[in-house]
Amino acid sequence: xxxxxxxxxxxxxxxxxxxxxxxxxxxxxxxxxxxxxxxxxxxxxxxxxxxxxxxxxxxxxxxxxxxxxxxxxxxxxxxxxxxxxxxxxxxxxxxxxxxxxxxxxxxxxxxxxxxxxxxxxxxxxxxxxxxxxxxxxxxxxxxxxxxxxxxxxxxxxxxxxxxxxxxxxxxxxxxxxxxxxxxxxxxxxxxxxxxxxxxxxxxxxxxxxxxxxxxxxxxxxxxxxxxxxxxxxxxxxxxxxxxxxxxxxxxxxxxxxxxxxxxxxxxxxxxxxxxxxxxxxxxxxxxxxxxxxxxxxxxxxxxxxxxxxxxxxxxxxxxxxxxxxxxxxxxxxxxxxxxxxxxxxxxxxxxxxxxxxxxxxxxxxxxxxxx
Numbered sequence: 001x002x003x004x005x006x007x008x009x010x011x012x013x014x015x016x017x018x019x020x021x022x023x024x025x026x027x028x029x030x031x032x033x034x035x036x037x038x039x040x041x042x043x044x045x046x047x048x049x050x051x052x053x054x055x056x057x058x059x060x061x062x063x064x065x066x067x068x069x070x071x072x073x074x075x076x077x078x079x080x081x082x083x084x085x086x087x088x089x090x091x092x093x094x095x096x097x098x099x100x101x102x103x104x105x106x107x108x109x110x111x112x113x114x115x116x117x118x119x120x121x122x123x124x125x126x127x128x129x130x131x132x133x134x135x136x137x138x139x140x141x142x143x144x145x146x147x148x149x150x151x152x153x154x155x156x157x158x159x160x161x162x163x164x165x166x167x168x169x170x171x172x173x174x175x176x177x178x179x180x181x182x183x184x185x186x187x188x189x190x191x192x193x194x195x196x197x198x199x200x201x202x203x204x205x206x207x208x209x210x211x212x213x214x215x216x217x218x219x220x221x222x223x224x225x226x227x228x229x230x231x232x233x234x235x236x237x238x239x240x241x242x243x244x245x246x247x248x249x250x251x252x253x254x255x256x257x258x259x260x261x262x263x264x265x266x267x268x269x270x271x272x273x274x275x276x277x278x279x280x281x282x283x284x285x286x287x288x289x290x291x292x293x294x295x296x297x298x299x300x301x302x303x304x305x306x307x308x309x310x311x312x313x314x315x316x317x318x319x320x321x322x323x324x325x326x327x328x329x330x331x332x333x334x335x336x337x338x339x340x341x342x343x344x345x346x347x348x349x350x351x352x353x354x355x356x357x358x359x360x361x362x363x364x365x366x367x368x369x370x371x
Contacts, residue, residue, distance in 0.1 A: 051224030173204030
């Protein structure tokens with residue numbers, strides 16, 4: 001793929017202003033929740049050691065995915081390490097050049113500000129920008145959003161920051177620091193989906209991160225607090241929300257937008273099977289729609305094979321529909337990109353098939369029109 005435009009749909013998705021306000025409210029409520037001491041104490045008891053380490057900064061380019069239930073947004077999941085943020089903004093600005101290396105000054109400022117905040121927090125105010133950046137992913141050139149990585153690299157270089165796009169094993173990383181070809185790297189923009197840095201190829205980076213020798217963003221701390229799918233079990237439980245002593249407004253909002261979510265291991269299999277058509281099943285550690293099963297499509301044999309301790313059961317919220325360029329309706333989900341409590345962009349993703357995908361002809365990221 002040589003051009004961002006191949007990932008964009010020409011369709012326009014209408015979004016009621018009231019629904020957008022609620023979606024922004026969810027981003028802000030969850031940002032507040034992530035800083036709540038009682039919440040952190042509960043999460044730290046459940047996550048791996050690496051996610052209990054608080055590096056003192058946050059996570060760039062987080063995204064919040066929603067389906068519309070009528071005019072009411074329902075939160076489907078939260079993601080770190082996600083791509084598509086540039087596409088979200090490009091989908092709204094047809095005046096931007098089609099060349100993925102050309103970014104407007106407005107877009108450049110909006111995106112750089114979040115990375116500036118990260119390195120500033122990491123360095124306790126000593127740095128306003130990184131000295132060198134590595135953008136990491138598994139097989140970067142094979143990723144369908146590789147052109148977006150190229151755009152980010154050009155963005156950082158235009159900032160005067162040397163940047164490379166690499167696989168993590170190319171880094172020389174240890175508790176002493178991170179370098180690439182003998183040159184120190186102080187910020188790693190993490191697009192890799194080994195969220196808890198558990199693989200051998202991430203071992204050196206894990207050591208550097210835990211030693212405070214690199215700014216790794218996004219990172220396991222924010223993934224554990226907000227993006228691990230098991231967090232939605234807690235958010236949907238009124239008893240948990242009460243224990244965190246949320247504001248009345250935040251409690252009501254989460255109660256309205258978070259679908260019922262449970263771990264299969266804690267449920268009666270026979271009851272789940274009988275109610276399966278209203279449910280969706282997700283591996284707790286999956287990403288990109290991998291392994292997601294609609295209850296109405298699952299066979300009894302496949303259901304009985306699900307690993308109960310690693311399968312999330314969630315109330316199914318069907319996606320809304322948008323007329324595609326071929327006049328045939330397409331499934332629609334909505335995504336907000338954010339840094340901390342600041343929304344960077346909103347987009348829709350149009351697709352056909354059982355779960356969200358970016359392979360549907362005429363689908364992809366679409367412009368959202370507020371009504």
